[in-house]
Amino acid sequence: MANESLTAVICADHGSVTGGQAKVAIDSALGLKQAGVRVIFFTAAAPVDARLTEAGIEVVCLGQTDLLGASSRLAGMAQGTWNRLAASRLAETLAAAPRGRTVVHVHGWARALSPSIARPIAASGLPAVYTVHEYFLFCPNGGFYNYQNNHICGLAPLSPACVATHCDQISYARKLWRSARLELARRYAGLPQVFSDYICLSAFQHALVAPYLPRGAQVSLISNPIDVPDLGPRTAPDDGAFLFVGRLSPEKGVFLFAEAAARLGVAANFIGDGPLAGELRSRFPGACLLGWKNSEEVRAAMRRARALAFPSLWYEGQPLTVLEAKALGLPAIVADRCAGREEIENGVEGLWFSSGDAASLAEAMGRLQDRDLAGRMSRAAYENYWRSPSTPQRHVEALIGLYREMLSVPRREKNI
Numbered sequence: 001m002a003n004e005s006l007t008a009v010i011c012a013d014h015g016s017v018t019g020g021q022a023k024v025a026i027d028s029a030l031g032l033k034q035a036g037v038r039v040i041f042f043t044a045a046a047p048v049d050a051r052l053t054e055a056g057i058e059v060v061c062l063g064q065t066d067l068l069g070a071s072s073r074l075a076g077m078a079q080g081t082w083n084r085l086a087a088s089r090l091a092e093t094l095a096a097a098p099r100g101r102t103v104v105h106v107h108g109w110a111r112a113l114s115p116s117i118a119r120p121i122a123a124s125g126l127p128a129v130y131t132v133h134e135y136f137l138f139c140p141n142g143g144f145y146n147y148q149n150n151h152i153c154g155l156a157p158l159s160p161a162c163v164a165t166h167c168d169q170i171s172y173a174r175k176l177w178r179s180a181r182l183e184l185a186r187r188y189a190g191l192p193q194v195f196s197d198y199i200c201l202s203a204f205q206h207a208l209v210a211p212y213l214p215r216g217a218q219v220s221l222i223s224n225p226i227d228v229p230d231l232g233p234r235t236a237p238d239d240g241a242f243l244f245v246g247r248l249s250p251e252k253g254v255f256l257f258a259e260a261a262a263r264l265g266v267a268a269n270f271i272g273d274g275p276l277a278g279e280l281r282s283r284f285p286g287a288c289l290l291g292w293k294n295s296e297e298v299r300a301a302m303r304r305a306r307a308l309a310f311p312s313l314w315y316e317g318q319p320l321t322v323l324e325a326k327a328l329g330l331p332a333i334v335a336d337r338c339a340g341r342e343e344i345e346n347g348v349e350g351l352w353f354s355s356g357d358a359a360s361l362a363e364a365m366g367r368l369q370d371r372d373l374a375g376r377m378s379r380a381a382y383e384n385y386w387r388s389p390s391t392p393q394r395h396v397e398a399l400i401g402l403y404r405e406m407l408s409v410p411r412r413e414k415n416i
Contacts, residue, residue, distance in 0.1 A: 003036035006403055007102040009093060009126075010041050013112035015048035015061050020320060021133040024224050025107035026052065031225070031396035033057050037403075042093055044086055044112035045069070060093055062086060066112040081181055083114035091120035103403045104128040106195070110136035115185035121194045127406040129197040131222075132205060133317050137185070137192055138212040140178040141168050143251065145314040150250050151356070152314060152337060157212070158183060197406055201318035202342045208315060220402050225395035226323050230386060234303055234329035234378045241267035241288075242365055243305035243330075245298060245321045248274030248289075253311030253335065253356075258284040260311075260361035266369070269305070271298055299328060307368045307377075308332040310340045313356055319343075323390055329382035331374055333364045349381040 010032075012025040026041075026049050033039045033055050040058045041048075045066045052059050062085050070076030094104065104126050109117055121128050136142040139157045146153045146167040155162040158179060168175035185191040197218045200206040206219055213219070242261060248254050254276055261268035262284060269288045270280070281289055293301065302308065308325040310332055316339040323343055325332050334340040337355035344350040351367065354360035368374050 003400060004038075005101055006400065006407075007038040007040065007097055008032055008399075008403060009097060009102060009104045010039060011090070011104065011106040011109070011113065011117060012041070012043050013066060013108045013110070014045045015041070015043040015052070015059070016046075017049060018066075020224070020317075021108050024131070024133065027225055027227070027392060028395060028399060029057055030055055031392045032399065035396050035400060037400065040093060040097070042090060044083065060089060062089060064112060068111075077177060079112070080110070080114055081177075081184065082116045083112070084116065086113045087116035087120055090117055091123065094120055094124035094126060097124070097126065099126075100407065102126050103406055105399075105403075106130045108133060108136075109191070110134075110142060115181065115189040115191050118185070118189035118191040118194050122190065127197070128195045129199060129402065129406065130195040131199040132201065132209055135209070135315075136182070138209055140175060140182050143314050144208070145251055147250065150313055158186075197402065199402070202339050204339045204342045205315075205317060220398075222395065222398045222402070223323075223390040224318050224320060225392040226320050226327065226390050227392055228299070228324050228327040231299070231303070231328060233382050236371060236375060239267070239304055240306050240369065241269045241304075242307055242309050242333075242368075243269050243271065243301060244309050244311075245271045245302075248272055248276045248280060250276065251312065251314045253313045254280055255283070256311045256313070256356065256358050256361060257309045258287050259358040260309075260365055262286060263358065263362045264365055266306075266365060268309075269301065271301060299324075302328045302330045305330060306374060307350065307365070309361070309365070310334040310338070311353075311361055312338045312340065315339055323385070326381045326385040327389065329378045331368060331377035331381055333361065333368065344381075345384070349377055349384055 010025055010029050014022040017023045029039050029041050041052055042060045044062045044064045046061055046063050048059055048061050067076040067080045104121055134142045135144055144153050147169040148166055163179050166172040193214050199220050199222050201224055244257050246252050258268055271290050271293050273291055302325055308330050310322055312335055319340040322332050322340040332344050332350035334344050334352055335355040336352040341352050346352040351364040353364040
């Protein structure tokens, strides 16, 4: 089947880049279009990234906000519970798509589209695939994480103990609503069952979600794409600073990194912003908060730094920052209970440390003060990444291969 005969209906909460999930959805849409695939981009929340229309992609945007941008809390809850407009417009879109040549690819539903998209997908009879960027299809708060005590949660989702536990970032009332929404998505709408296929970003993530996938679901491991130029092997770092890149929020482990750096007496640089910026600055005056930077500035900082610190306290999906660091020849120190560890061979391209343990993180950072060790890990990170890079082109090739397989009969069994 030629690429030109394929149609991909990509469903995403946002029509513009608001985070990693939306970025991957938009980047993959652009890559698929460039490869000759007909792409229909279906989204709830405006605005729409101009690159989509400029590329000739057919865009169906409902002109809504996401749940946080709704006119009132009740309006957001109503949309998030059952977005009637999304259901009706998606039904129209899928009804017009060519049979036998169309795949529905959902990147997200929890922030704007709602579980209502299950009905039109099921009614269309088209094969559908879901990329597991986060965990809202399996866990009420989307993270298998208790935001109240800042620990990974081991409770069975929607069990009595789960429902009784206040783990939401904002309020227990929102936790209860999210639990009811997930129950509706799973039992009334049958959202997990409309997907014949799931894309996991790593084997780590697949092991985490496997118990919650529908029986018989096909699983493919396809890494997210990153667009990083090959700048060649790194020379010795220009400074001895350790670097954090990302949102300054509790689950990202920002205080853990700052405490480890303070214990060790080394510089801790933070690129990013978020709700903890003020408290971080107050508690750790030695930390250097640089705010958000553009891509070129981030790359330059990575090329100068001693190592990337990735102290995330929750599982993550696939942290693109770790992949970018590896591509740039920057060793990474990652928590051993997050998905970032899969990108780093411990002791070769960086180090693992015990998740949530500042002393363990400080010990790993101390080891990388050895310039020779840091240099060896830098070379290994760069060389190992570029042997099999997670480029946009490779990502698109993997998607097209999966789409063709989904449209073929009979399907082959996968063992992952």
